[in-house]
Structure formats: structure tokens, C-alpha cells
Amino acid sequence: MALVFALGNPGERYARTRHNVGWWVADELRRRWRAAPLESPHEYRAWRAAVEDREHEIVLPSLFMNASGEALAAWRDRHGLDLEALLVVSDDVYLPVGHVRLRARGSSGGHRGLESIEAVLGSGDYARLRLGVGASESEPLREHVLETFEEDEERTMEDAVRTAADAVELWTREGIRAAMNRFNRRASKEVSES
Numbered sequence: 001m002a003l004v005f006a007l008g009n010p011g012e013r014y015a016r017t018r019h020n021v022g023w024w025v026a027d028e029l030r031r032r033w034r035a036a037p038l039e040s041p042h043e044y045r046a047w048r049a050a051v052e053d054r055e056h057e058i059v060l061p062s063l064f065m066n067a068s069g070e071a072l073a074a075w076r077d078r079h080g081l082d083l084e085a086l087l088v089v090s091d092d093v094y095l096p097v098g099h100v101r102l103r104a105r106g107s108s109g110g111h112r113g114l115e116s117i118e119a120v121l122g123s124g125d126y127a128r129l130r131l132g133v134g135a136s137e138s139e140p141l142r143e144h145v146l147e148t149f150e151e152d153e154e155r156t157m158e159d160a161v162r163t164a165a166d167a168v169e170l171w172t173r174e175g176i177r178a179a180m181n182r183f184n185r186r187a188s189k190e191v192s193e194s
Helices: 018-033 065-079 112-121 151-174 176-193
Strands: 002-006 036-039 044-051 054-061 086-092 100-103 127-132
Touching: 002 018, 002 065, 002 151, 018 044, 018 054, 018 086, 018 127, 018 151, 044 065, 054 065, 065 112, 086 112, 086 151, 100 151, 100 176, 127 151, 151 176
Parallel strands: 002 054, 002 086, 086 127
Antiparallel strands: 036 044, 044 054, 100 127
């Protein structure tokens, strides 16, 4: 089983904001995998798909970003949780718009959703995929992540979401190291060539 836990904020107001790009990746995966609804308790919404004879589950918290850990705890209480099978997908203001970065473990980097997850798990030892949404020099971080993208950034993000979904699919087949080697190297190469 592979569990993709994608971070975002519920509600139409936040759907196209920088903080919700994890959900964009989840939407792309649900489409690719033809995932069927699994359950929707008040803490999260879940879908399941069989891909290459393996179960894949996608979970979106129904709680706000800083309570993401509560949604993961609710999933764990109902289904159990294997940290080796977990990939958390989130935005990252410290990466340029559209850059994809995978890590096998790490710190929250000040991301409230990741902080909430680490508080529940008592550890940062879980894989994560971060999708760059860029930083703002003119507005506070909290406001920046709740804004939508500029038109040129939106096009970049559409491509990045597909790349991130490709990275998730490689993770499900070959693991986090293979996904890091392929997709982190690509991002570094693109930075050096630009």
C-alpha cells in the first residue's frame, strides 16, 4: 500500500492558492489512477486505486493546514500507518516556483502543516515531496501562501504538478531514493542551466 497525504486548506477560497498545490498533485493522481472515493469522515477525504496490482490511497485533510496532523492521526486510528508507505505532499516557499524536491526525512522548515504532522508522529522520519511556490519580498509569508499565482506562474505550476505526479508514481514503484535521484537531479540541472 502507498499512502499519498496531500496538504492544503479546505474551501473554495483556498482552492487555487499557493498553499494548496499539494491538492493539485493529488487531483492529478486521482485522475491518472482513476481513484474511487473511499471515505469522508470530518477530518479527511480519501480515495483508493489499484495500480500495478498494488493499493494506492490518496488522503486530503478536511481540516485547515495547521491541523493536518489531526487528519493523519484520524486516518492512522482507522487504518494504521506504515511510515515507509507514507509520502506527504506540500508547498514550499523556499523553493522557486515549480521546483520539485523529495526528501526521505527532514524538518518542517517552519511549514505549519508539516509541524502538525511531526507533532502527531513524534518524528520527521517520513518521506515528503515539496513543490516550490516561491517567496514574496513584499508581503508576509502567511499572506503570500494564501494568494493565487500570477498568470505566468500558473502555467509553470501546471507543468510542475505533472512532474510532481510523475515523481509520486516513481516513488510508489521504486521508493524514495529512486525518486530523489531522478527528480532532485533534474531540478538542480534546470537551475544551473537557467
